[in-house]
Amino acid sequence: MQVESLLTEEEIKAVFETYKSPIFGFLISRVRNKEDSEDIFSQVFHKFVKYAQGHVVHMDTIKSFLFTIASNTLKDFFRKKRLYQLFTFKFNDTRQDSEPIDYFQFPDRSIDIPTKLYQKEMVEKVNQLVLQLPPNQQEAFYLRFMEGFSFIEIAGIQHVSVSTVLSRVRYALNKIKDVLIKE
Numbered sequence: 001m002q003v004e005s006l007l008t009e010e011e012i013k014a015v016f017e018t019y020k021s022p023i024f025g026f027l028i029s030r031v032r033n034k035e036d037s038e039d040i041f042s043q044v045f046h047k048f049v050k051y052a053q054g055h056v057v058h059m060d061t062i063k064s065f066l067f068t069i070a071s072n073t074l075k076d077f078f079r080k081k082r083l084y085q086l087f088t089f090k091f092n093d094t095r096q097d098s099e100p101i102d103y104f105q106f107p108d109r110s111i112d113i114p115t116k117l118y119q120k121e122m123v124e125k126v127n128q129l130v131l132q133l134p135p136n137q138q139e140a141f142y143l144r145f146m147e148g149f150s151f152i153e154i155a156g157i158q159h160v161s162v163s164t165v166l167s168r169v170r171y172a173l174n175k176i177k178d179v180l181i182k183e
Helices: 009-031 034-052 059-086 113-131 135-145 151-158 162-182
Strands: none
Touching (some): 009 135, 034 059, 113 135, 135 151, 135 162, 151 162
């Protein structure tokens, strides 16, 4: 029988180093602003550390646990932002948005230049289409195709049923496919 214990400081640092890039990528893909993403990122890991200091955290579920915290923190961020916009006559955000996130990249160097140009155009088009999806479909799409989560894990992160996640991903793919076929 294995005795469960709280995470040590070294383990928490290792978790941070392992998951800082995927979590930040997820946040910036949704917020599209570096400063806000950095603020939310720090909140996510603050919440994680606070939780880990008083509770047993299972290492086999830590990735989905962190993405759940990130997803919930994003929801809070967008809820606060909407409230701020409702109660402010004029909301001026003078900060520049960050660079768009590429959902698909083709690193194969053996492809000829015309093919690379066509693929680059397709990548840019798909990225634009993903950004036009509703937020819940965008998030499901990102978690599935960029982070490689299973549908069951995404359901846990988004606090919905597996069938809802399947529908969100299917709707996202169909919308993208329909636009690409029309063009």
